[in-house]
Amino acid sequence: MKIQHLEMKNITKRFPGVLANDNVSIGVHSGEVLALLGENGAGKTTLMKILYGLYQPDEGEIWINDLPVTIHSPRDAMRLGIGMVHQHFMLVPTLTVVENVILGLPTGRGPLLYTKEATERLVELSQKYGLKTNPNAYIWQLSVGEQQRVEILKVLYRGAELLILDEPTAVLTPKEVDELFSILEEMVDLGLGIIFISHKLKEIMQISDRVTVLRNGRSIHTLPTADTSEHELAELMVGRDITNEFPRQYQHTEKAILEIASLEVFNDQRLLAIKNLSLQIHAGEIVGLAGVSGNGQRELAEALVHLRDVQSGKILLNGKDVTHTNPAQMIEAGIGYIPEDRLHVGTIPTFSVSENLILKDHAKKPLSKYGFLQLENIKKYTTNLVEEFDIKTPNIQAPAKTLSGGNIQKLVLAREIARQPKFLLANQPTRGLDIGATEFVYRRLIEQRDQGKAILLISEDLDEIFTLSDRVAVIYEGKILGIVPISQAKRESIGLLMAGLSENN
């Protein structure tokens, strides 16, 4: 059977405590790319796992060419011509490309002969769709982009006519994304249908013919890509007006909360990663530290929270010398830390949401009294934070690692902000987050600044630096190459400085 048109009608899927898909309908034709757009947790993967037979819907139907079908397993799905490339690849590293492609298929004849035939078919398929690959290479030898091509070939080899790609670009470099897109265009030209999942608006505008927007488990809207814009899609996805313009109430205060003087810090190879660095951050300002990663940002951040030794120089927090203290004393002195690695440094992944929220305060009143945890108080405290910071979790006992990236970041933010730090260190606070979560983080940081906190924002993202900072500094090879008020900062010169160049050369 050839898939001309596939429809999922009124699909509902419940997990304990979560309505993952709520009466969702989508349709896709052969020869088109349908984009499925939604924030983390919107229900995209669940819907596609239903289509691929990995989950059974609680309600709803799937129709192909105007006939209802039942899909109880991936085997059923593949028999109908539906193939899925998962977000996380499922290849065996110690097998070759061709071995991975035929893995799990009935052989029917001697393995050697079979591999030879399979190789021939694989070469044919890769030529047909422009999917360059070497059938005899081992998976471990391949780049991520190449591995993804093998996953796609595996699905095509099984005769897929409708291809589901779950966030395929998340792991790719920009060049690999371009390559993938030309492959997808080739496939569509040859009559395949594609469901392309993403939360990246630029990509959706570029590759899709139509877009269905999912939000909170519901299909909000479907529209032709040519009739919409990134801005409209962003608002549909998030469900409210999106802004990147925050009021600047910044008033320069003289009070330095954080003072770094002539700081020197080693990297892991015991080379100087931070060289004679001096910086002051005042109450009520955000200083953006722009730079390409690997120029000392990590070492600076770690030195400030005392996860790394200071070789020489001084750090003062609120006038107090904290150069040679320990992490616990830094926390006590009033530092809040939003680390780069939110899952492993920011949280303890196996601990519950609630335990992670009280990680730094569990021994204090009112969470603890006479050495005993006050469970009722803890429950109230953490439930409030979950609500206030809009942390999407089935309950406060769920392990932190089960949350999406955006929600883990909200958890870290909630814990650090609730502690009322005087100085907040935010290292790449929105890397990998979707638009809604990013805007949430921005609002909270601005709010903190307006309450008089001093904030150091370390970011590779120039848009982010320009959106949030009151002053901007550039770090290059462990040194600060100039600090200017944002009103005087030019994007081009900041960009040049990040590359170690100035406008004059």
Ligand SMILES: Nc1ncnc2c1ncn2[C@@H]1O[C@H](COP(=O)(O)OP(=O)(O)O)[C@@H](O)[C@H]1O
């Ligand atoms: N196997 C599961 N068990 C319980 N909850 C789940 C499961 N899979 C997904 N969820 C929940 O369903 C919702 C939708 O998740 P998902 O479909 O993965 O969203 P998306 O792919 O759009 O990020 C989320 O709240 C998620 O936590």
Ligand SMILES: [Mg+2]
């Ligand atoms: Mg998903």
